Amino acid sequence: MATSSNLFGKTGEQIAKNHLEKNGYEILEENWRTGRAEIDLIAYKNKTIIFIEVKTRSGTFFGHPEDFVNNKKQKLFTDAAEEYLYQTQHKGEIRFDIISIILDKDATTPNLKHIEDAFWNY
Template identity: 40%
Template structure:
């Protein structure tokens, strides 16, 4: 497995643990369809949250969350619709979140959770 894939999986695990500590239930992880992948689907207080996780080993190219473009958010909305069509959840509301994580060797992890990004 490539180093960036290992870093990405580590970041997704940190994100899932953060969400659980914050009162979310993890509903699905790494859900795939022909249109792409949703990193995490979580639920809290009747709100279904589709989470894009971006992990970096530094901020030389900007914060991880800055890598989520408008076109990426549009794709996430389509993926969220596909997930709902397959699972038919009973929910009050939905939203898209981004969790950006910086993991620098020998330093504390930086995690930024941006709620309702679209």
Template identity: 45%
Template sequence: MAQHNELGKKGEQLAVDFLVKNNYEIVEQNYRFEKAEVDIIAKKNDVLAIVEVKTRSTADFGNPQDFVKPKQIKNLVKAVDAYVIENDLNIEARFDIIAIVKAKNGYDIEHLKNAFYHF
């Protein structure tokens, strides 16, 4: 497996662990709809957190969250609309990013709530 794929998988697991530690319930991982994949769908209180995980080995080329592109956002919104309808949910949803950068002694994790779209 390519090294960036392994780093991505590690990042997603770190994000799940981080969310669970912060009292989120993981509802779904790697939900696919058409061209989109939602990394993590989690729930806390009465909010559905749609989480895009961005992991980088270094921040030399920019922060991980800077790599979420408008087309990806559009596809994620479409996927979440489908998920909410498919599961007949009546819940507030918000889009978060968990940005992870490899550090000397582990990983730096930043949780950006309401990162790009709110409905």
């Protein structure tokens, strides 16, 4: 059974997906999993595969959403990306992005920040 925080996160991921598609990204995968790691969105644009972590929060009281992508999360994320690249045999450019979303309580006015090249642990 989905919890309200899961639904909140899924809403953020849908907002992020819509943003990417509107800006010319092709969505290759959603919620791609390997082992303990998950990549929220994998997209393609300008011959580059982009691995995207979506962080959705209701406010910034505890910090901005992107602040929650710590070194441990980055390591899991890049390990998953490495597995994806191995499986797909992609040899071109890659990038790691974060999409930070702050939703008000009614989830009607998203504040989205797309951070390209957010980190590089690869």
